[in-house]
Amino acid sequence: xxxxxxxxxxxxxxxxxxxxxxxxxxxxxxxxxxxxxxxxxxxxxxxxxxxxxxxxxxxxxxxxxxxxxxxxxxxxxxxxxxxxxxxxxxxxxxxxxxxxxxxxxxxxxxxxxxxxxxxxxxxxxxxxxxxxxxxxxxxxxxxxxxxxxxxxxxxxxxxxxxxxxxxxxxxxxxxxxxxxxxxxxxxxxxxxxxxxxxxxxxxxxxxxxxxxxxxxxxxxxxxxxxxxxxxxxxxxxxxxxxxxxxxxxxxxxxxxxxxxxxxxx
Numbered sequence: 232x233x234x235x236x237x238x239x240x241x242x243x244x245x246x247x248x249x250x251x252x253x254x255x256x257x258x259x260x261x262x263x264x265x266x267x268x269x270x271x272x273x274x275x276x277x278x279x280x281x282x283x284x285x286x287x288x289x290x291x292x293x294x295x296x297x298x299x300x301x302x303x304x305x306x307x308x309x310x311x312x313x314x315x316x317x318x319x320x321x322x323x324x325x326x327x328x329x330x331x332x333x334x335x336x337x338x339x340x341x342x343x344x345x346x347x348x349x350x351x352x353x354x355x356x357x358x359x360x361x362x363x364x365x366x367x368x369x370x371x372x373x374x375x376x377x378x379x380x381x382x383x384x385x386x387x388x389x390x391x392x393x394x395x396x397x398x399x400x401x402x403x404x405x406x407x408x409x410x411x412x413x414x415x416x417x418x419x420x421x422x423x424x425x426x427x428x429x430x431x432x433x434x435x436x437x438x439x440x441x442x443x444x445x446x447x448x449x450x451x452x453x454x455x456x457x458x459x460x461x462x463x464x465x466x467x468x469x470x471x472x473x474x475x476x477x478x479x480x481x482x483x484x485x486x487x488x489x490x491x492x493x494x495x496x
Contacts, residue, residue: 258338258360258411260287266328268321269344270296273305274456276344280309286353290336293344296324302344322429326422332414339417343408346455347379355447356411363445364416365437368409370451379451387472391431391479398483399438404446406430406475416442427471428478435482 293306420436
């Protein structure tokens with residue numbers, strides 16, 4: 232598929248959802264809940280919460296995902312509400328973070344706890360929500376961002392987004408952790424994965440549900456402390472990579488078989 236065809240498909244996807252999206256309020260600091268999954272991030276979580284506070288976000292939930300250090304204490308000291316998720320898993324922690332939200336919350340913003348996200352870009356996410364129901368941070372648009380990622384991260388992201396492009400005709404550039412999504416859209420997606428397949432499942436399901444999707448160019452930095460639970464170890468990299476590829480394959484097969492069933496009927 233040519234880049235021109237991809238651009239047309241993405242434009243049509245946005246237009247298809249525009250009539251639905253325009254009836255909803257865009258994200259702002261009052262109707263947005265920030266969810267931060269965290270596992271053993273005591274060195275960085277406090278500064279992440281304080282940066283968000285300096286940007287006037289008050290609805291901040293840190294999900295302590297069975298940490299064995301002082302992550303929960305540092306997050307609480309910085310002013311976040313701390314939730315506990317004793318069963319480990321990135322997707323599990325994210326899910327716990329947005330359960331039972333207040334009625335005035337219409338948007339969920341996800342980010343990482345390690346200080347690598349360019350949180351100064353959060354106002355741009357809010358602005359993009361005026362026209363889109365799902366806004367993602369693209370870390371790989373710049374040389375600096377790609378250099379801040381490990382070789383495994385760059386290869387994995389490139390392969391995963393290429394497979395999505397092949398299977399669904401939509402060209403993502405990244406599987407970044409910074410993402411803003413409307414609550415009703417998240418409910419429609421009906422997330423199932425509870426671990427490393429979380430991000431790619433959300434992006435595939437967003438295409439299938441014809442959400443208005445926008446990738447925002449953001450900065451990205453080496454983590455500010457501690458060690459990555461995924462790219463920091465060989466086993467973590469292999470587990471995450473295989474789960475992401477397996478998730479893409481399952482959704483692709485489900486889509487193909489569903490199409491055949493519709494034709495046969």
